[in-house]
Amino acid sequence: MNWSGVPEVATPRVMAQTLAVLFLLGGTAGLLAGLGAGAEGHGRETIVVLATSVLVAAVVAFRWGRAWARHVFHVAVFAASAVIAVAVTVSPDAISAVTIASLNSLVAINACFFFSLPLTVVHLVVALVSATVALVLRDDVPVVTALALVAAVIGLSTVTRGLVLRASSASRDPLTGLTNRRGFDSALGELMAASARNGEPLSAALLDLDHFKTINDTEGHDAGDRVLRRVAEVWRTALPTTAVLARHGGDEFALLLPGLAGPAALELVCRIRASHPDIGMSCGVAEHRAHDSAAQLMRRADLALYTVKAAGRGGCRLDDGPASDLVTDLAVALDSGAVTVHFQPIVDMGADEIVGVEALARWTHSERGPVSPVEFVAVAEQHGLMTRLGEHVFRTACTQLVELRTTTGRRLRLGVNVSGRELSDPSYPQRIRAVLAATGWSAAETVLEVTESLVEAESSTAVAALHELRALGFMIAIDDFGTGYSSLSRLDTLPVDILKLDASFIGTITTSPRRATMLRSIVGMAHVLGLDVVAEGVETAEQDAQLRAIGCRFGQGWLYGRPAPLADVVAQLDHADRAAALHA
Known part of the structure; x- marks a missing residue:
């Protein structure tokens, strides 16, 4: 327990409320002591005036205290000590003097709540010395009585300080020493209120360690804990003193940067992230906008983080503004059919022919032009449009492939990506069956591709949906396989038919003997x-040859064809047929 630092509970709001309450109690007690004094006269009137001024100060602190700088609270506590010393001096009798001197216990509570240990000691010394001197200079109060009062206040201060620090630890992560989620949420509310009052910018960031589960799985949880502590120390040292850094849970950290606009916050986050290149981290940043709620601010930071992770992790991104406009435009595009579907060929390397396609969403905005799928899929995920987007892509792909089969007799297996949000919706299997019924497409010719991270999440609803869909005839593929380890031990229990090896894995097989092994x-x-294996991201003939040599049957990548409208894929098929006929 850190006795010397400023208690975590000493936020502007808590300090203002505590000061107001204790001033209210002290002023009321002083007023009663003055009114109950045993003699009329100037001393009694002075005490009543002083007590009334303390009551007024209580109202002022409650109304405006949360906007005060910390030094103002020092002034308030010193002023309270001075008022008590004056009231003790002018008290008309010993009982009133001792009663008023005992109000230094409230000064002690204030100091223990608000300040670091050295400054708390300064306030206690000033309060106790001034009141004790005032008591001793009187002829009617024994010295031992004054000393007994000092001992009581010191004892109360010690206990109060311990309780305050223990309360502070409830908002502290025990592993890293950073603020925890509870403390972060409290700080976020305070800083948003301060930003609204003073007009200064406020930015938030979410920081996520890349492939942290791999460290735990391969090196043990102690190694994972060491990484978390190291990251916390690096960031805590590099951040400005006004920043609030929290361990948000697991391997995710959250950061508040008061006084920094979005671009400056992004630059700072990118610079600190680069200071530990051996520990991969993805970062999403958002600047607070007028009328943003706390949830909206953090949702935009989460959207930026999601975009970084969807693009391959290991970067920083600033939420770049009009997400709400993009959400609206995407919803309109889904209604109007402006979101189209492109198809990327999947090749049977043994037969050298295209046997399937993966359906991929594409969107050209009327003003912005082509929008990256990483961006608009992230928007759909974060704003409740993923169900509509996924169903639109599946329905469009089924319709086009049924038409192709009807007009040309060509049969291609269809692969479609399924998000965790879709699979976690209990109605998803029913909706996907409705699409099959409406289009005439077959479940047996459909591969549902789910990411390895979704498997890691082990959502009971999602896994149950996979079992139900596989029982209907769908094939299930684990997409981006090779970027994690958790699914490796569960391949015998999950309803999986196909592994799709991640493109980043394939990219090094010709240069890394270990990766090839x-x-x-x-x-x-x-x-x-x-299980069948599909190698994604095949771009060179050397990679193709290596994959064939080790027995990988299916390939997908730019070497075989980029995502394109179905008509272009059909033209590629026709060209391959003509070439085969010429060599026959």
């Missing part, structure tokens, strides 16, 4: 388990 092991394991 790992790939050969994964392919062999998949074959033993009866």
Whole structure:
């Protein structure tokens, strides 16, 4: 327990409320002591005036105290000590003097709540010395009585300080020593209120360690704890003193930067992140806007973080403004059919032919032009449009492939991405069956692609939905396989048919013998388990040759074809047919 620092509970709001309450109690007690004094005269009137002034100060503190700088509270506590010393001096009798001197207990409580230990001691010394001297200079109060009062106040101060620091620890993460989520939420409310009053900017950031679960799984939780403590120390040292850094939970940190606008906050976050390059981190930043609630501010920071992670992790991003406009425009685009579907070929490398396609959403904004899928999918995820977007892509893809089959007789297997939000919706299996019924597409020709991170989440609703859909004939693929480890031990229990190896994994197989060996092991394991393997991100003939050599059957990537309208894929198929006929 850190006795020397400023208690965590000493926020402007708490300080203002505490000062107001204790001034109210002290003023009331002083007023009663003055009115009950045993003699009429100037001393009694002075005490009543002083007590009344303290009551007025209580009202002022309650109304405006939360906007005060910390030094103003020092002035208030010193002033209270001075008022008590004066009242003790002018008290008309010993009982009134001792009663008023005992009000230094309220000064002690204030000091213990508000200030660091050295400054608390200064306030206690000033209060106790001034009141004790005032008592001793009187002829009617024994010295031992004054000393007994000092001992009582010191004892009360010690206990109060311990309780205050214990209360502060409730808002502190025990592993890193940072503020926890509870303390962060409290600080966020305080800083947003301060920003509204003084007009200064406020930015928030969410910081997420990349692949932290891998560290825990491969090196143990002690190693993971060491990483968390190191990150906390690096950031705590580099941040300005006004910043609030919290461990938000697990491997996620949250940050408040009062006084910094979005671009400045982004620059600071990027600079500190670069100071520990051996620990990957993704960062999302958002600047508080007028009328933002706390939830809206943090949701925009989360959206920026999601965008970074969806783009491959390991970066920083600032929420760049009109997300609400983009949400509205995306909803309109879904209604009007402006969100289109492109198809990327999947090749059977053994037969050298296209056997399937993955459906991918594309959107060209009327003013902004093409919008990155990373951006608008993140917007859909964060603003409740993912269900509509996913169903639109699936319905459009099924309709086009049914038409292709009807007019040309070509049959292509369809792969569609499914988000965790969709699978966690209990109505998802029913809705996807309705699309099949409406379009005439077959479940047996459909691969539902879910990310490895979704499998890690182990949502009971999502896993149950996968089992139900597989029972209907759908095939299930784990997308981006190779970026984590948790699903590796669960491949025998999950309803999985296909592994799609992550593009970042494939990109190094021709330059890293160890990565090539790992790939050969994964392919062999998949074959033993009866799973097909699709290598994503194949871009070179060398990668293609390596994949064929180790027995990987299916490939997807720019080497075989970029995402394009179905008509372009059909043209590629026709060209391949003509080439095959010429060589026959």
